[in-house]
Amino acid sequence: MSKEKLTFEQILSLDLPNIILYAAPIMIGLVALEWYLSYRHKKDYYDNKDTIAATVIGLVNVAMSAGLKVATFGIILFFYNMVPWTIPNTWWSFILCLLWLDFWRYWAHRIAHENRFWWATHVTHHNSEKYNWSVSFRLSWTQHIKIIFFIPVALAGFHPVMFFIVHQIAVLYQFWIHTEYIHKLPKPIEYIFTTPSHHRVHHASNEKYLDKNYGSTFIIWDRMFGTFMHEEERPAYGLTKQVNSYNPITLNFHEWTDIFRDVKNSKSLKEAYAMVFSRPSELEKVKAKFKEDEQVKV
Template identity: 70%
Template structure:
């Protein structure tokens, strides 16, 4: 099969199905439903300032994604065009691409918890002491640099359109697992897929829950690589060093500011490297 080399212009002309924007009304309806259910059950599910901070962070992320779309396409195409092979755009290639992306997301997520530089791109998502659907909106504005973790998917030869569709599906999957109202699901589902129960553990700061359950859609990677932890005691959410702010800009950049402060006092390249890539 002769490979068709693509340009950014061609990819832009093809267009991508805006799966997440189409899903947005449903997502906000579910947020409203979760909020109403919390009131009915007299549970403090939503904190007003926390919710609006998450919404502001999420909407800004949508704008940033639109602004850097050409750069993102260009990055993907560079590596896709680098290899002479391609994966045919058949139904099974979407399934295979989802699995490859999910594997990449596992390692991107794990490294974001194990190295401070990458933690700065991710900490925003964990800084809420609440756990509800709106937490899925809290994605750091610098997270887009983590596209480098998906180079293997581009080099595998997946068409960029296939990649971006599958990646939107992966991102959308994250929404429904951010809730306390869905308890444990039947064992076959809990064994293979990431569920709200698994992800509650991931967002918790309980000692036994720290740095567990990195899976995005499939929890099998955690089982294979020894990072799986079932939900047992009640999770306590947030980060070990609370931010205590609802300012969206501060929530996104506070860890970056701390890193720069520490680097300014480092005094050597060795210490600077340790600050950047040591554990958070």
């Protein structure tokens, strides 16, 4: 159906609630509870310095998200106004929006693991050697540029307010799956939804688990596109090459620094391009190939 174009003023006048901000005290309380249980049960699920680093990263990210809300809305609003159709605001359209958004979250997440530039916007979430609810706070300060992956949601005709609400719900869903205390759930749930078991595999540095289970809310995309992996032995968490730092600045920018250094040391535009956009898991092979080619030239 046809629609009237929305304006910035109309959207801003709604004063939309920040659901994540309201949920923050509950999440912090659950982190404290999980930390206490881990301490009491003598589990190795927490590292105090790591948790502090994650909390600092999370708080800065919440502040950045609030500051960038207008810009984010502006992008979604622009593309929503580009198309002549709209999807009615009904209960079923919220479910449809969640499915469509989650489809693009899967691809955004997958690309963030398979392309070094986008990996730099995501690596912060993976550079902890622990797996607990505080890890859900570790979202890169440069992740906000990934808004471009969600433009298809606006182009489909979902109202920007619906996008705003559903996106926050999708982000909040990520919190509960970052724990080792919840084991496998009943099969129907495990088959459709992303669960702690699935996401533990995703955070693993074990070779067999690498680049698996990208699903955000639904695991069905991994099953459809061949990236699903069952949890077997307990994963080893973190990166294949650990950062060994608790500094939030380092945790957010170490990959960007490495990219800059590799580009600076490149001998050609082709090599520089490869240093930025190669698959992270194949980067050492790519570097070795360029080094070999250079020696042949000499």
